Amino acid sequence: MHKHYFEALDKSMRFLLRFHNPGSAGMTFGGKTVVLGGDFRQILPVIPKGTRQHIFGATINSSYLWKNCRVMKLTKNLRLQNLQEDYDLREIENFSKWIADIGDGVLGEANDVDCDITIPSQNLLHCGDDPIATIVDSTFPLFRNGNYDHTILQH
Structure with missing residues (x-):
């Protein structure tokens, strides 16, 4: 704001x-x-x-x-606590660190106007003909299979 x-x-x-x-x-x-x-x-x-x-x-x-103002920073990523698989945990930890590094100004090559940041390939969505479907499938992987929580849709 x-x-x-x-x-x-x-x-x-x-x-x-x-x-x-x-x-x-x-x-x-x-x-x-x-x-x-x-x-x-x-x-x-x-x-x-x-x-x-x-x-x-x-x-x-x-x-x-x-x-x-007093700035307080979150030190624990709550999304990481609910993951069971080590692969998912490492992937989200790496992504969280990458996002924090961008915010802290650690990544990127600065010039007079902008800052160029290379996005790692594992953070990109590779889509075919329908980019919207790719985003939905990535964000809600169970939705297309009908494995979503029906109670959410009723409210």
Whole structure:
């Protein structure tokens, strides 16, 4: 989301909470804890026809609020806990590390404008005539065979 949404929330909470606690007018979000989720390295605000500077300038990291934020990182991949086969476990661990390395700026060759990143072949979907079917089959492998959970579709 654009940083202006968070800044508007901050100002509104400061204004509203000052009636209950006059000191909250000088506190970020009126002294209330606000939890934001997501990976700020991978999810950028959409700025129609915006330049790189416009997009970066719209991130929460560029807000006056950022100096008061505490970044907490997940250290355990919960998807890995439910896997039984070692092959699947290693594959997802490798993919998770690759994604984290991209977010940390470890991978890729930087130039003045962009960063070129090579996607490993094991992370690519190789499709034939129907790319949508390839994506669906990869994401929901049991769906085509009819082995899906019918209760999900009833809700």
